[in-house]
Amino acid sequence: xxxxxxxxxxxxxxxxxxxxxxxLTRDPNSIPSPLPGREAPTFALQVxxxxxxxxxxxxxxxxxxxxLRGKVVVLNFWASWCLACRDxxxxxxxxxxxxxxxxxxxxxxxxxxxxxxxxxxxxxxxxQSYPSVDDPGARVAIDYGLYGVPETFFLDASGRVAYKHxxxxxxxxxxxxxxxxLAAALPAAxxxxxxxxxxxxxxxxx
Amino acid sequence: xxxxxxxxxxxMGAAAALTLVSGALAAQAPELPAAPQGAPQDSGALxxxxxxxxxxxxxxxxxxxxxxxxxxxxxxxxxxxxVAIQDSPSELAQQMRMVVKEQLASGKSPxxxxxxFVSKYGEWILLEPQAHGFNIVIYALxxxxxxxxxVFLVFIVRKWTAAPAAAGSAPSGEND
Numbered sequence: 244x245x246x247x248x249x250x251x252x253x254x255x256x257x258x259x260x261x262x263x264x265x266x267l268t269r270d271p272n273s274i275p276s277p278l279p280g281r282e283a284p285t286f287a288l289q290v291x292x293x294x295x296x297x298x299x300x301x302x303x304x305x306x307x308x309x310x311l312r313g314k315v316v317v318l319n320f321w322a323s324w325c326l327a328c329r330d331x332x333x334x335x336x337x338x339x340x341x342x343x344x345x346x347x348x349x350x351x352x353x354x355x356x357x358x359x360x361x362x363x364x365x366x367x368x369x370x371q372s373y374p375s376v377d378d379p380g381a382r383v384a385i386d387y388g389l390y391g392v393p394e395t396f397f398l399d400a401s402g403r404v405a406y407k408h409x410x411x412x413x414x415x416x417x418x419x420x421x422x423x424x425l426a427a428a429l430p431a432a433x434x435x436x437x438x439x440x441x442x443x444x445x446x447x448x449x
Numbered sequence: 450x451x452x453x454x455x456x457x458x459x460x461m462g463a464a465a466a467l468t469l470v471s472g473a474l475a476a477q478a479p480e481l482p483a484a485p486q487g488a489p490q491d492s493g494a495l496x497x498x499x500x501x502x503x504x505x506x507x508x509x510x511x512x513x514x515x516x517x518x519x520x521x522x523x524x525x526x527x528x529x530x531x532v533a534i535q536d537s538p539s540e541l542a543q544q545m546r547m548v549v550k551e552q553l554a555s556g557k558s559p560x561x562x563x564x565x566f567v568s569k570y571g572e573w574i575l576l577e578p579q580a581h582g583f584n585i586v587i588y589a590l591x592x593x594x595x596x597x598x599x600v601f602l603v604f605i606v607r608k609w610t611a612a613p614a615a616a617g618s619a620p621s622g623e624n625d
Contacts, residue, residue, distance in 0.1 A: 277568060278569070385541075385569065387569070388570045
């Protein structure tokens, strides 16, 4: 055997094999979001689907993220044309209901859809416990780096993006994330700001 | 004859290495996620009203349009397969183009607009990767391969052309 030639061949092949091996460890379909750990983009969006019971907000009310400081926020982007959104709907609605009275705000954000279709879809799905807002022009969706629905963002009580979930969420995932954010917020949790229509009228800065 | 076989073997090896490297780079190319399920096909029915901040003059400004196109051609459409938002008819791409236009109209530079999208989507949103970090490999590797290939060819050809003189004294069973 020609050891010199074998060594050169091995030295040439090793980086290529290494590169391929490294490539195999990565999922080409996953797009890591740069948002987790950063301040969540603010928004002020109008409610078109009020929600139910304790979680309800009047249709037409403006939800401002800055008014939700002190609460864990679960922001779910969805659309009536999205099949996968049907899979997570009841899980999200049920979990949101179970956190009623706690400093947690669930909010649906309609993505590339019209409120009438969104309202009809909610009725078809048997209702939604938490309110949904409209995002005309997908401005907020783009601000959150959205590339499809459903996508769910978990914001901590200080207003930072803690986690982004792509695809339909399960009750387990939502509970785990919300519980961990609530636990992290407990030691120095500021009193949740009442996010009522009064804040809208007060004309708080966005 | 033996030298020719060696040369052809070397060339085949180089071709195989090139194939492997290009395969590895292709594997690293940020492939697109699957298009959102049930994306609206009838965009007319679901066309949403876009909130615009542009004045009438800005909406029809050819200079602003050209600047928007230049930036939009560098940004990847998130719901397409390797297409710039400039070339995509998708709803989201149109909305992103509007954001580009609005930001340029507000006085932001093209680099600032691109930085905004990078801050939201990561570098994935840029169709042309920035030349830093691991990305340098993409730019340097082709040059290195061409240079390496040239050196290799010179080496082989020189050895090949010098072969007849040495061939007479070399024993025939050297290879294999």
